[in-house]
Amino acid sequence: MTGLYLVLAILILATAFGLWYRANNGRMRTTDMHTAGADEHGGETLDAQTIGVALGTRATLVQFSSAFCQPCRATRQILGEVSGMVEGVAHVDIDAEANLELVRALDIRRTPTVLVLDSAGRIRKRASGLPRKADVIAALGDLD
Amino acid sequence: MTISTGANAGLTSATESGPCTRVSIDPRGPRFGGAITTVVLAIALITMGTAFGTAVIAWQTIVFALGAFIGLRAQPYGWLFRTFIQPRLPAPAELEDSAPPRFAQLVGFGFLAMALVAALLGGTLVSTIAVAFALVAAFLNAAFNFCLGCEVFILGKRLTRSN
Numbered sequence: 001m002t003g004l005y006l007v008l009a010i011l012i013l014a015t016a017f018g019l020w021y022r023a024n025n026g027r028m029r030t031t032d033m034h035t036a037g038a039d040e041h042g043g044e045t046l047d048a049q050t051i052g053v054a055l056g057t058r059a060t061l062v063q064f065s066s067a068f069c070q071p072c073r074a075t076r077q078i079l080g081e082v083s084g085m086v087e088g089v090a091h092v093d094i095d096a097e098a099n100l101e102l103v104r105a106l107d108i109r110r111t112p113t114v115l116v117l118d119s120a121g122r123i124r125k126r127a128s129g130l131p132r133k134a135d136v137i138a139a140l141g142d143l144d
Numbered sequence: 145m146t147i148s149t150g151a152n153a154g155l156t157s158a159t160e161s162g163p164c165t166r167v168s169i170d171p172r173g174p175r176f177g178g179a180i181t182t183v184v185l186a187i188a189l190i191t192m193g194t195a196f197g198t199a200v201i202a203w204q205t206i207v208f209a210l211g212a213f214i215g216l217r218a219q220p221y222g223w224l225f226r227t228f229i230q231p232r233l234p235a236p237a238e239l240e241d242s243a244p245p246r247f248a249q250l251v252g253f254g255f256l257a258m259a260l261v262a263a264l265l266g267g268t269l270v271s272t273i274a275v276a277f278a279l280v281a282a283f284l285n286a287a288f289n290f291c292l293g294c295e296v297f298i299l300g301k302r303l304t305r306s307n
Contacts, residue, residue, distance in 0.1 A: 003190035006276070010189075014280045018288035068247035068293025070171075070240060096298045104302060111294050129294070 025129030028116070028139045045121045050102065051092050055121050058088030059140050064096040064103065066111040071130035075112040078133045086140060088119075118143045168239035169216060174248070176229055177221035178286030181207075181252070185279040188259075192272055198263045201275065205256040211249035216242055219249070247293040248285065252278050 031044075048054050051062055061079045065072035076093055083091035096103045096111055106115070109128070116125035116139045125139040184204050191197035211219035217226070259274035284290035 003192050006272070007186045007189050007279070010276055010279055011186075011283060014283050015287070018284050018290065021284070021290065022288055064298075066293065066297050068244045068297045070244040070289075070291040071294065073241065097301055100301060100305060103298060109299050109302075111298055 026127050026131040026135070027129075028125050028127045028131060028135045030142075031115075031123050031126050044106070044123050046115070046117055046123065047121050051094065053090060053092045055117065055119065056083070056088050056090030058086070058119055059090075059143055060117040060121070061089065061091045061136070062115040062117060063091065063093045064099075064108050064111055064113045064115075065093055066096045069111040072112045075114065075130050078131065078136065079114065082133065082136050082140070086137070089140060116140070116143070167215070167217075167242040169242045169245070170225075170230060170236045171238075171240040172233065172236060173216065173222055173225045173230070174245035175286050175289065176225045177211075177216075177219065177245075178282045180221045180224070181282040182279065182286055185275055185282055188275050189272065189279065192263075192275070193268045198260070201256060201260045201263055201271070204278075205253065205260045208249050208253035208256050212246060212253045216245060216249070244291060244293045247297065248281065248291075251292055251296065252281065255281075 046060075046062065051060070053060075061083060063072075063075055063079055065076070079091045079093075083089040094102070096108060096113075106123075112130065113126065113128045114131055114136070115123050116136075118124050124143055127135070127139075181204065184200060184207075188197055188200040188204065191200060207220055211222065216222045255274045255278040259271045259278070262268075262270035262274065281290070281292055285292065
């Protein structure tokens with residue numbers, strides 16, 4: 001009987017976690033990293049050299065992907081669509097495994113992780129997991 | 145404008161150097177497999193400590209090994225999906241890369257191999273914990289489309305490799 005109760009307990013706890021996971025996965029959060037490079041917006045700054053592409057004149061969507069990540073492809077598609085639709089928004093997809101130094105510096109733990117940079121390269125928003133397109137567009141609106 | 149800085153190159157090298165070949169699959173297949181795996185692992189936990197329970201663990205270890213080292217097509221639950229379920233479903237909206245579910249099969253194999261060795265040596269507690277972890281992952285995958293590779297791959301690289 002112990003095994004049966006154990007299974008039930010595991011499934012209940014896993015369901016609770018799954019509901020939390022689904023509710024929070026991909027949610028855009030305003031960054032509030034109290035780090036050395038922080039300014040009045042509270043975020044760190046990335047430059048073109050670090051991310052390998054020129055910053056967008058309005059915003060830059062920085063995506064971190066990995067080889068064993070299912071939603072990375074859908075994320076790439078959504079961010080590509082947004083950057084194609086909104087003037088001055090650049091999108092860069094960075095392989096997390098090949099850029100571990102940057103991944104450690106930004107404390108990226110999961111893929112996909114999306115950073116929204118403003119025109120000055122400040123990290124203003126962050127989402128881990130597949131973001132909703134509407135949330136990405138809303139995040140861009142919040143930058144102004 | 146989308147620019148990939150080595151992300152795709154990284155994908156290719158990761159799959160070509162490993163045991164994985166890059167294939168596109170119906171994303172509903174791994175979720176169906178996750179549902180069957182959930183039931184099998186639940187039975188393994190309920191019957192833990194009996195010869196039948198050890199046989200169930202051995203079976204699931206083989207299933208994970210086939211999925212991880214040969215391919216999802218060689219995996220019995222994948223075969224069930226393709227033979228009996230897929231023909232009755234509409235075509236999938238889009239196909240997915242097989243590398244993430246194969247990675248999950250590999251992690252599952254690790255836990256089940258540990259559980260099998262422990263069960264054969266009489267270590268019921270260790271075996272129970274290992275099967276419980278695999279059950280959580282399989283259930284989350286089937287019920288919530290949880291992506292194990294997303295959660296553990298980069299963390300693992302961060303812990304095991306220097307810059």
